[in-house]
Amino acid sequence: MERENAPVGPGDVVALVDGSFFMHRTYHLAASGDPARNLRPSDGFPNGAIRKFCERLLGFLEAGFGGTRPSHLGIFFDHSRRSHRSELFPGYKANRPEPPADLEALKPLFRDAVRAFGYGCIEAENYEADDLIATYATAASARGAHVLMVGSDKDLLQLVGPTVFAFDFEYGVPGRSGYRPARLFDAAAVAAAWEGTPPERLGDVLALMGDQTDNVPGVPGIGMKTAAKLVAEYGDLETLLANADAIKQPGRRDALLAHAETARLSRRLVELERNAPMPVPLDDLLLGWPDPDVLFPFVNAMEFSWLGRKLGQLYQVEASSYPSDPRFAAPVAGSGAAGLQALRYDAVLPAEGAPPFASDTAHCAVSAMPLSMAHIDGWLRFDFRSPDLRAEPGQGHEGWKIHVSVDPGRVAAAWDAILPIVAEARLQAKVAGPALAGRLGDSSHRQAGKMLVLYAETAPDVGRWRAVLTRVEEALDKAGVTPGPRVAGDR
Known part of the structure; x- marks a missing residue:
């Protein structure tokens, strides 16, 4: 089923959802819940976070946001931990700990879930989800549509205006510590929450006060109240800095004079990009019901029985009448450290002069062929696809491929570093053996x-x-593996 297209215009409500935020929220909710509910029954794969994420995706479809069901919807992800802000300031978000390994392994499945539900799954290299949301919000608003930005990042509040709103769901349990009701932000609500600061001046306040979460430095000693007061008095950050020497309070004056450039840098860090790429056309975000031929096989493979029954009622079908998608049915071949340890470079490398060997399991087919065999290169071959997908359609078939270039002495380190990624993504791969690596390392080759x-x-x-x-x-x-020579003929 192809995604429908409907031009966005007046009367439409475009929901732009921070998928990275909901990914982290559902992961931590699952981690704090009943461990038994976080495992796939057939193999113990930890799928609880994906289940909670899917329940949220279904909620978007059924109930919308605070009683508003949008006409168009897109879900946005951070492409990686680095963005163009990292180039401006290497310390940007550098204070954050490494994400949990199990969350890293699950990230592709969150995106798979979005696609299974038929939503636009949007990310772009060098940009954060907030930048993409800002770009789509600007485009939709320019067409006269109303925009609902869904997430909890305060940076998004800079965009709130006559037709742009921010929404965050209820969090926690009423009466318990940490509970927070659902919130809808218009311009008045932003000002009420930020000491009278209107959305268009919020970036100046954020630049002055900094942000410990993102490691935005700000100006030492200036918090939200002081920042809001200074911006209200001087109008904007540049006017404030230009007149800093006239401020009567010596502490504020000295801090602003000493850290003026840091404040300007911070302003650039909190500014959202409104002209980022739009990988999915705005009109393609029309909200419809998911294609059951895509949705049910994903749900069945993940063994979400409750969700399958719920969706079955909505579609008036039996979820079990659909097959299980083989890409997700088998346990992720990286979920066990011991299994991956057996597939490290030195573990599968045959001894010199040893005959070729091969093994084929449910998780991985691996073979190693020594260079001495006349018609075979000295490659170690891996296939993490499910067994039913391993048969190639014809002799010599290869299809699209990606060359990873490293120096010959770093082949083992390179393969061991990316092994968990290749396994979790269920890829085919081949790695040069020592003799072949020496040949490929010759710059004349x-x-x-x-x-x-x-x-x-x-x-x-x-x-x-x-x-x-x-x-x-x-x-x-x-892993400290630097790029090797360029492969001739590569695009």
Whole structure:
């Protein structure tokens, strides 16, 4: 079923959802819940966060947001931990701890869930989800539509205006610590929450006070109340800094004079990009009911029985009448550290002179062929796809592929670093053995540097592969593996 298209215009309500925020929220909710409800019954795969995320996705479809059901809806994700702000200030978000390994492994499944429900799944390299939301909000508002930004990031409040609103769901349990009711922000609500600051001046206040969560430095000693008072008095950050030497309070004056450039940098860090790429056209975000031929196989593979029954009632079908999507039915081959340990480079490398070997399990097919075999390169071959997908359609078939170039001496470190990603994404891959690595490392060789190859599907999902390759690059950086020579003929 192809996504419908409907031009956005007056009378429409466009919901722009911060998917990264809901991904983290549902992960922590699942982690604090009953452990037994966080495991897939057939194999113990930890799918509780995905289940809660799917329940939220269904809620978007059924109930909307605070009683408002939008006409169009998109869900936005941070492409990676780095963005253009990291180039402005390397310390941006650098204070955050590494995300939990199990959450990292689940991230592609959150995106798979969004696609299964038929929502636009939107991310762009070098941009955060907030930047994309700001761009789509600006475009929709310019067409006369009302916009509902869904999430809890205070940076989004800068965009609130006559036709742009921010919404955050109820959080916690009424009467218990930490409870927060659902909130809808118009301009008046933003001003009430921020010491009288209107949305268009909120960026100046945020720049002055800084943000510990994102490691935005701000001006030392200036908090929200002081920042709001100064912006209200001087109008904007630049006017304030230009007149800082006239401020009577010596502490504020000295801090502003000493940290004026830091304040300007902070202003750039909190400013949202309103002209970011739009990978999915705005008109394609028309909200409709998911394609059951896509939705039910995903739900069945994840073994969400309650959700299957609920969806079955809505569609008046039996969820069990649909197959289970084989891409998700098998346990993720990276969920067990011991299983991956057995697939590290040195663990599968055959001894010199040893005959070729091969193993084929439900999780991975692996084979190693020594260079001495006349017609076979010295590659270690891995296939993490489910067994029914491993048969190639013809001799020599390869399809789209990605070359990973590293120096010969770093092949083992490179493969071991990206092994969990390749396993979790269920890819085919091959890695050069030592003798072949030496040959490929010769700069006179046409394919110098081509030490690892990742194979894509015949019709690859571009968003999925961008996410996979971003994680590969981050893993190689973390392992200290630098790029090798360019492979001749690569695009």
